[in-house]
Amino acid sequence: xxxNRAHIWFVGPAVxxxxxxxxxxxxxxxxxxxxDYSLGNSSFDWVGTKNYDALFSRSSYAKMFSASLTYVLLxxxxxxxxxxxxxxxxSSLRIGGELYKAVFFLPVMATLLAMAIVWxxxxxxxxxxxxxxxxxxxxxxxxxxxxxxxxxxxxxxSSWYGDGCADSFPLWLGDKDYALGTIAFIGIWQGFxxxxxxxxxxxxxxxxxxxxxxxxxxxxxxxxxxxLVTWPMLGPTNVFVITISSIRSFQVxxxxxxxxxxxxxxxxxxxxYAMFEKGVKQNLLGIGSAITIIFLGFVLILTLIQVYFVxxxxxxx
Numbered sequence: 001x002x003x004n005r006a007h008i009w010f011v012g013p014a015v016x017x018x019x020x021x022x023x024x025x026x027x028x029x030x031x032x033x034x035x036d037y038s039l040g041n042s043s044f045d046w047v048g049t050k051n052y053d054a055l056f057s058r059s060s061y062a063k064m065f066s067a068s069l070t071y072v073l074l075x076x077x078x079x080x081x082x083x084x085x086x087x088x089x090x091s092s093l094r095i096g097g098e099l100y101k102a103v104f105f106l107p108v109m110a111t112l113l114a115m116a117i118v119w120x121x122x123x124x125x126x127x128x129x130x131x132x133x134x135x136x137x138x139x140x141x142x143x144x145x146x147x148x149x150x151x152x153x154x155x156x157x158s159s160w161y162g163d164g165c166a167d168s169f170p171l172w173l174g175d176k177d178y179a180l181g182t183i184a185f186i187g188i189w190q191g192f193x194x195x196x197x198x199x200x201x202x203x204x205x206x207x208x209x210x211x212x213x214x215x216x217x218x219x220x221x222x223x224x225x226x227x228l229v230t231w232p233m234l235g236p237t238n239v240f241v242i243t244i245s246s247i248r249s250f251q252v253x254x255x256x257x258x259x260x261x262x263x264x265x266x267x268x269x270x271x272x273y274a275m276f277e278k279g280v281k282q283n284l285l286g287i288g289s290a291i292t293i294i295f296l297g298f299v300l301i302l303t304l305i306q307v308y309f310v311x312x313x314x315x316x317x
Contacts, residue, residue, distance in 0.1 A: 026296065033290035038283045051290035063266040064274045064291075067180055068298075071270060072249040074184040075191065080245055082188065083195025084234075088226075090196070091203050101200070104193040112190060116258035119186055123172040131169045173259050176267040183268050186255050191248060195241050202237030206230060243306050247299055271295045 033051055037044035055061045086104055090097045107115065122129050172182045210229045219225050253272040256262060262269040262277065271291060279288025 026293075029289040029292045032285050033293050034286075036286045038285055040283070044286075047286065051287045052294075054287065055290055055294065060266055060269070061274070064269045064271055067267060067269050068250060068271045070180060071184050071187065071252060072246060074181070075187040075249045075252075076242065076245045079188045079192040080195055080238075080241055082192040083241065084199050086192065086196045087199035087203060088230075091200060101197070104196050106193070107190045108194045108197075112254045113258055115190070116186070116255045119255075120173070120259055123182065125169065125171050125174075128172075130172065134169055174264055176263075176265045179260055179264060179267045183252070183255050183260065186259075187249065187252060191245060195245060198241050198244075199234070199237060202234050203230070206233045239306060243303060246302050246306075250295065250299060250302075271298075 034046055034048060035044045036047050036050075086100075090100050090104075093100070121127070123131075125131060170178045172178050206229065210233070211225055214225050214229050219228050251272055252270055253276065256268050256270055256273045257276070260268040262273050272295070275288050275291045275295070278284045278291060
């Protein structure tokens, strides 16, 4: 009998920790989301769905949902595409591949909060290197044409480009029209190296014989071999990368806290920052818990969609 129950002593501690650290807090947050509880109060009142009604009726929370979804829709596809493209290019190199791996993966290893401060200086409207480079582009013919859009027969940046030369540049982090895009750019810069490493691992599992067979069947170009062999065989990797990238994008907090604090005009007021502001700064655990539950719902729905719909078209060799 003792031998038959020996497995419990191996898996029991892990299961207990998972219940205490992961599952139980979710139920506690779900219960608190129906209250007006704040730390330090000796009692609280049950408010029913009042917290959830506020989330779906107030404009500030509408901006929260909009900012979060926009950030995810910007970061996930671009970081996944860049990760796949860089992995394909590096895997095709005979010399220097390890150097490019280190360079592209460096932002993943760096502390994002520290790098956010570096980006804050780089994007500074007066002393920032970004605006200096754009200003220098006025004196370089091809860069001037690229920035001004003259090669398209129009001037899409005329609102902050004078007569084709930069008179002033936007406040990248202080303008509501640019702040979220700037934060998303930093997220892409920080995340695509991680996706690259995952795709490099996936590429190593593709059998070389399949490329030879495809070439014998008439797939002579690199694009045909990618479409017929590489892309289908990367199906499991695609599901994992997209799922992880989506969850990581929903969890963005460091750059928002360090650079914009949800502003300007709530344009970067993402869900994790809203949890922090309501639950920690303002000590409104009820509304903070409600945001947490909705956030977990978003992540759960997103994961189920990718597992049950995308996964059905994936080939596991």
